[in-house]
Amino acid sequence: MRQLWELFRVLWAVGCLPVGALLLVVVVLCGFSLPFFLGFTNSADPAIRWLFWALVFYFVGGVCLFWRVNQRYGEKLRRLVIGFQTSNFQPQIEVFAKINDAYLGIDGSARMLLVYPVKGAEHFFQFDEINSWRIVPVGKHNHRLEVLTSNLDVPVFSIVLKPAEVLSTEARLNTLLGT
Template sequence: MWELLRTLWAIGCIPIGALLLIVLVLCGFNLAFFLGISSGADPAVRWLFWALVLYFVGGVWLFWWGDQRYASKLKRLAAGFQAQGFRPQVEVFAKMSDAYLGIDGAARRLLAYPIDGKGHFFQLDEISSWRIVPAGKRNHRLEVLTRNPRLPVFSLVLKPTEVLATEARLAALLGA
């Protein structure tokens, strides 16, 4: 649901941005008017301008806030599993903070979250392969393929800055 809202907001940015540009051009980029310092055009134009600006700013803030809440939830989840004896040498948090992957090499277990709304442990011998593939211009997706017929693939989107480090840590722990 969260991804649907994010997508709808991003798609809505195109016509809203075009409308905002039209309002700015028609008012001559008059910053004093938009700040309410001078009068000029119809005040409804000023309200339209601020409503369009709030659409952008509010959307950015809402999705940043949601991402922070998901990130704190994942950190609490990881801390809870660590309190139960799971000691990951590799931890990967997804770009949108909606998924987690942890690998405990000593216990030979891999924790993937979310699978059916909760965490799932795999034994490392259940992992048949893994790969990092490009997904768009700047994104990469980590895919872990398993031998478990119920859960054949677990994937998450990586932050662009973490791709090389994650690939090196996974290659060291799981092999190429």
């Protein structure tokens, strides 16, 4: 389901380019007339006003929809993490992905690392299975945490970090896992 939402998000973002260009054309051809778009004057065809509002709602509706879906996935992921914590997994470090679709938790006392999702489910690693980890920049503002393991089923687990969490996550991982 998450892949379907990601495809939908990409299609919406790609659709923003022609919709934005059309919105700009509509606004320019109407002379940037705010009273017209608000419905105070009837100087032009009302279909143009409806086109303007349809294009505006395309942008606003998409942003609201994807924000709500992200929040819902975040709530679902947090409920899942609480379920892991009740089964004797007490993480000292928790990292939630930027888009609320992945989780990494490290329990230093049990020397275990929990990652979610791996093939749609959670996966526990022992510290001796972790070969290395690194945080790499991806694009202008994004960073990806990659955990390299000796497990042949899951050689790499990666998670996109929120920009504000990059330095603190790196420091906490250095403390617990080393370099």
